[in-house]
Amino acid sequence: MSRLVRAVVLLGMLLIAQGAAAQTLRLVGDAWAPYADVSLLNDGLSTDLIRTALGRAGYTTEYEQVPWARAIHGVGEGRYDVLINAWYSEDREQIGEFSQEYLVNRLRFLKRKESTVDYQNLTQLHPYSIAVVRSYAYSPAFDNDTNLKKVPVASFSTAVRMLAAGRVELTVEDEYAAKVALGREPAEVRDNVEFLPRSLSENGLFILVSLKTPGHDKIVADFDKAIAAMKADGSYDKLLKLHGL
CATH class of the missing domain: 3.40.190.10 (Periplasmic binding protein-like II)
Known part of the structure; x- marks a missing residue:
């Protein structure tokens, strides 16, 4: 393989890696069993649903569990991209964009x-x-x-x-x-x-995507579409049963 070809291949690999890294979303939530808890199966029902939906939409994710006040403050500052277990309130629209509800509490x-x-x-x-x-x-x-x-x-x-x-x-x-x-x-x-x-x-449960995350509106739209598809193909109900609900 010539040096030029090797350089082109290496550049392509770097661009692919950078693209993948750009799609990694930092998820955050507090310990709230059975919805989110690192001691539970797949970190809890909400975490599992959201991670699966975003994965189907083409995103990779990493999840961190912190106290609630730190989680919502971190989303507001842009240290996290997605708050996984939010109830709707008008003041939170100042820091993030809500999805459609994916569960009901x-x-x-x-x-x-x-x-x-x-x-x-x-x-x-x-x-x-x-x-x-x-x-x-x-x-x-x-x-x-x-x-x-x-x-x-x-x-x-x-x-x-x-x-x-x-x-x-x-x-x-x-x-x-x-x-x-x-x-x-x-x-x-x-x-x-x-x-x-x-x-x-009875409250809808939403994800809240930080307004400081580039493409936050697209992330929300992609998530909503993926959840709808999961409900249509039965995988949504299978996850609920997997978590005993």
Whole structure:
């Protein structure tokens, strides 16, 4: 092989490598089983769905699990490209572009078993303290109700332990995520709390692509198209069953 041919081949390989590197997306999320957790199969359901969809769309990905506040701050700064497990809120549109929903979460309140708290509307809950995770968006009505006594905490584990100890009167979390998390708590925590019958809301789960990521609109469009194709060919449902949902 001549030097010229070798040079052309080497240049082509370099261009291919650079193109591949340009398509690598930095995914980020917090530990939120069963949706995202590095201790779970394929890092959790959301991570698996998103990684599969983006892979089918031609992207490579790398995933990092960090606390929620760091994840969303990192997306805003452009240190990460894709927040994998975001609920919609208007303020987040200032830092990223939302996909279409790829899952739906059912949010439910939890109380101590001996508590007589009832919930039919948010006004009924104004007298009670409610532990909420910092930077989480729950529902527009809940988030914007300034009469609710919200107690910010770092995680659901902290919230439910405060609830069991009587330091707050309620907390709120996605139903599946709460059930998984409660299974990891001591018996004196999980055996002393229960769900209220009525859910707060059903929220769509989205990816949020940083506005500082080049081609963020195309990434969103490619992801939405890939999720739709997965639902059509049955691979979406297979992944849900694989993760026990």
